[in-house]
Amino acid sequence: MDEMTLEHFFFSRDDLNTCGKRDELEKTGSMTRIREAVAGVARGMHWEEVADMLCRSVKPLLDLPVREILCSGWTKQAEIEEYIRKSARQGGETFLVPLARHTLRSEHKPAVEILLNQRSLGEIVFHVSLAFTIDGAVLVIGQGHLREAKVRNCIGSGRICCDQVVMVEKAMDKIRFPDRFVFTC
Amino acid sequence: MKRLSFPINIDRLVPDRIFIQLAALPVVCALFCAALSSAFLLFFLFFRPAANTLAVEWSGFSAGETAEMTPDRIFRRRGGLPGVGRALFFLRPLVSFLPVMASPTSSPRPASSLIPAGSFPPRQVVAFLKKMHLPQAGSDGFLAITSLWRQGESAHPLPPSLRPPVHRAGPPAWFLRREGVAGWLASALAAGYLLIRLNRMKAIRKKRPELEPEAKMVLDAGVQEMFLLEAVAAPYAFRLRLRKDPGEQAIECAAGLTGRAHGEERNG
Numbered sequence: 001m002d003e004m005t006l007e008h009f010f011f012s013r014d015d016l017n018t019c020g021k022r023d024e025l026e027k028t029g030s031m032t033r034i035r036e037a038v039a040g041v042a043r044g045m046h047w048e049e050v051a052d053m054l055c056r057s058v059k060p061l062l063d064l065p066v067r068e069i070l071c072s073g074w075t076k077q078a079e080i081e082e083y084i085r086k087s088a089r090q091g092g093e094t095f096l097v098p099l100a101r102h103t104l105r106s107e108h109k110p111a112v113e114i115l116l117n118q119r120s121l122g123e124i125v126f127h128v129s130l131a132f133t134i135d136g137a138v139l140v141i142g143q144g145h146l147r148e149a150k151v152r153n154c155i156g157s158g159r160i161c162c163d164q165v166v167m168v169e170k171a172m173d174k175i176r177f178p179d180r181f182v183f184t185c
Numbered sequence: 186m187k188r189l190s191f192p193i194n195i196d197r198l199v200p201d202r203i204f205i206q207l208a209a210l211p212v213v214c215a216l217f218c219a220a221l222s223s224a225f226l227l228f229f230l231f232f233r234p235a236a237n238t239l240a241v242e243w244s245g246f247s248a249g250e251t252a253e254m255t256p257d258r259i260f261r262r263r264g265g266l267p268g269v270g271r272a273l274f275f276l277r278p279l280v281s282f283l284p285v286m287a288s289p290t291s292s293p294r295p296a297s298s299l300i301p302a303g304s305f306p307p308r309q310v311v312a313f314l315k316k317m318h319l320p321q322a323g324s325d326g327f328l329a330i331t332s333l334w335r336q337g338e339s340a341h342p343l344p345p346s347l348r349p350p351v352h353r354a355g356p357p358a359w360f361l362r363r364e365g366v367a368g369w370l371a372s373a374l375a376a377g378y379l380l381i382r383l384n385r386m387k388a389i390r391k392k393r394p395e396l397e398p399e400a401k402m403v404l405d406a407g408v409q410e411m412f413l414l415e416a417v418a419a420p421y422a423f424r425l426r427l428r429k430d431p432g433e434q435a436i437e438c439a440a441g442l443t444g445r446a447h448g449e450e451r452n453g
Binding site for chain 1: 424425426427428429430431432433434435436437438439440441443
């Protein structure tokens with residue numbers, strides 16, 4: 001199984017329409033500014049093609065593994081950091097840390113900058129917000145690192161916005177995580 | 186997108202350089218045809234009285250020959266490649282402005298038919314021409330008669346059957362022939378069509394100069410968190426720079442993450 005990314009989280013594998021509300025997106029201030037900039041600099045360039053490319057760029061922007069988000073969220077918690085330090089001090093000892101039910105929220109602001117002949121015409125910033133409610137997870141901590149995690153149940157939701165326009169919204173739903181995550185962070 | 190009604194969608198399929206070459210080809214052909222036809226038109230407008238003489242001299246056939254003055258034979262006689270004249274003959278509707286093809290003298294009928302047998306035997310022709318002190322009379326009677334007539338030395342009247350056709354005022358006969366008219370009309374229509382097309386091409390390309398309509402996406406799995414999507418649309422180097430964001434995470438839990446503490450901790 002491929003590693004789960006935000007792209008997989010928001011879009012199914014056969015979902016080609018990454019920009020379901022393109023019309024609304026084009027009415028946003030960012031897109032309007034870029035459209036005017038493109039029309040002013042590159043006369044004759046079809047805006048439709050630029051907008052297509054922008055919409056197609058949403059998926060690559062979401063190429064961020066869920067594993068890294070979870071790792072980043074967990075390892076910076078004070079209790080987990082304490083276990084990590086302890087495992088580093090005690091050498092080969094491994095700690096199995098069960099986690100209580102908790103919600104991990106993550107906010108991302110990926111952006112697309114449009115360059116024409118090395119000149120920036122503008123930038124579109126997307127706002128991605130996620131919420132994972134995790135119930136029954138066990139972390140494996142050893143040798144000063146968070147090494148593995150086993151998650152029993154997870155419910156997730158999320159949305160992608162641009163200038164207050166919700167482009168994609170994923171309702172609260174159960175997420176099928178792999179049996180275990182192996183971390184390198 | 187407004188496209189030219191060529192068999193292929195040139196703007197979509199063909200790069201700019203080839204497009205220019207394809208566009209130049211009909212221009213060159215049109216210019217060549219226009220120059221050729223204009224030259225012949227001017228020639229016949231100004232030198233029409235000598236047309237028949239010229240045609241006969243050029244053909245090289247003598248009056249005594251019974252061969253048909255087909256274009257192919259004429260071309261061969263003049264040292265041309267075999268088959269060229271025949272090919273031109275079949276293209277006559279399009280190239281009817283060529284003098285040998287379309288002038289009455291060059292029509293594929295026996296040259297000897299111009300001198301009715303019996304009424305004016307060749308021997309009489311030779312004798313008559315000798316009387317006129319024309320040295321070439323013996324070798325090519327018809328040529329000499331025609332030349333004589335053209336030179337205006339008609340003090341010695343020729344029998345009506347020997348007189349070459351007299352041109353009347355107005356367009357040459359070949360121009361009025363059906364094939365000629367069709368050829369001229371076709372040429373004019375083709376030239377007009379090309380001009381209109383070229384104007385439209387120019388207008389379209391001026392309005393939308395260089396962009397290829399289907400921008401080619403090149404994914405460069407680039408450095409760390411940034412990579413490029415590039416549309417090859419010369420001269421525009423059109424790129425999208427994507428910046429991913431690992432984000433900020435926060436954990437909310439009711440009784441501490443491991444059940445030992447309360448609260449929320451936020452990390453950047």
